[in-house]
Amino acid sequence: MSSDLTPYTGDRLSHARAFTGLTDEALRVRATVAARDKHADDLWSLTQAFLTTDTSAGVRLSPHTLRAYRKGVEVLVEHAAANAWNVLHPGRREPSMFVASLTAAGLKPATVMARVAAASALYRALRWAGATDADPFADVKRPKDRTKGIVKNPPYRADVIQAMLAEADVQERVLLLLMAHAGLRIAEALAVRWEDIDLPARRLRVTHGKGDKARVVPLSARLREALTALRAESASSGGHLTTFRAYSSAYERLQKVALKAGVAHEFRGFHAGRKYAGTQLYAATKDFTRVAGFLGHEQVDTTRRYVEVPEDDLNDVVEGFR
Structure with missing residues (x-):
């Protein structure tokens, strides 16, 4: 089997x-x-x-x-x-x-x-x-x-994500972007079905998140492009997105992608991709509450452990003190 x-x-x-x-x-x-x-x-x-x-x-x-x-x-x-x-x-x-x-x-x-x-x-x-x-x-x-978790396992750098996307096949590219752009957990990403995706509305419904909580997340232009390419390759528009469904299979495939991309030493599994999404969203919104909803966290304190805040984040604010 x-x-x-x-x-x-x-x-x-x-x-x-x-x-x-x-x-x-x-x-x-x-x-x-x-x-x-x-x-x-x-x-x-x-x-x-x-x-x-x-x-x-x-x-x-x-x-x-x-x-x-x-x-x-x-x-x-x-x-x-x-x-x-x-x-x-x-x-x-x-x-x-x-x-x-x-x-x-x-x-x-x-x-x-x-x-x-x-x-x-x-x-x-x-x-x-x-x-x-x-x-x-x-x-x-x-x-x-x-030691804070964000220090031990920080988000992937943008260049690592881009290098892996360049070497990934269409299924692997979708999986990477479901984590790095949509902020999904690996179990959530592997469970996504075509019926959960609304490309015209640019959104994806996570039907069974952690704690069996559902949520809706927006789809980036890059992820929509990858999904469109995957659908064109797929024999059916129903069922799950990927032919591989096991955690171990997904890990092995992305590890090989990292090796081909020359960033094997940077590969740290799946959560670093999710942290990348959270960090990108926080940089744009400066709102932990909105990031928490995006990642499916009940507590904002959990979200704080997922977001890498630049050390000089307050420089411009402090500069204007009177």
């Missing part, structure tokens, strides 16, 4: 029904045995069933997020086995030691936070199953990253 096929949420829902269809006692026993045996696959299956049926994201939780949660559950179970944890009733200091061990292993604060989020999800699943009342990560201190 091709890796470009997107996960079928019906399979995830069917998997969840294998747990929700159990009696309360049977579910409790199944979760208890998995925790006792420190069986990573079974504990992940339980966690996935919980995330699918008892969280706000549900079946729309992105494959990327699920991969991160699964890795976190595996890391926790491995640590628990190596340190003789009682998973259902961990010692009071053991969760803090787990976090400390991740930091000591050299993981970045953001990665540690992701691992702790996965561990918390596992214990929420165990409580959901009635196997424990423990919430060991509720009060655990997380490491703080003092």
Whole structure:
């Protein structure tokens, strides 16, 4: 089966029904045995069933997020086995030691936070199953990253975007521009269908953004041109824009484009393109609220982490002080 096929949420829902269809006692026993045996696959299956049926994201939780949660559950179970944890009733200091061990292993604060989020999800699943009342990560201190995200992963420079566009094929060009001009997340970009696009009105509807929120974004002239070229090449005007739908396939294709363009050392995945869009829009509007709506952020504080503000942004203003 091709890796470009997107996960079928019906399979995830069917998997969840294998747990929700159990009696309360049977579910409790199944979760208890998995925790006792420190069986990573079974504990992940339980966690996935919980995330699918008892969280706000549900079946729309992105494959990327699920991969991160699964890795976190595996890391926790491995640590628990190596340190003789009682998973259902961990010692009071053991969760803090787990976090400390991740930091000591050299993981970045953001990665540690992701691992702790996965561990918390596992214990929420165990409580959901009635196997424990423990919430060991509720009060655990997380490491703080003092370096701003915009510094660690800044927006792509304009010359990098232009170099990649020059080497991209029509599908890759559309994908790049959906992020760098329309500000879409990679999952949103890969999910766009022709029916979501209104070229005469110069807009695109994101039907299922993060948190399942819809929004409408404007289409730049460059993106409309690329979409028109893609439609002319496509055998059908229906369905999704790209023939590749998996995150890994999209990453590999754009990484190769960056290599051909001679900017492989500048390639940092997808989010830097989205930050490019946010930074360009802020430079034109000086309005974080409008940029937040464009990027699909609920909180303006989140948007501030996406926008690179020039260090000399206030020079002209201060110059006129009296």
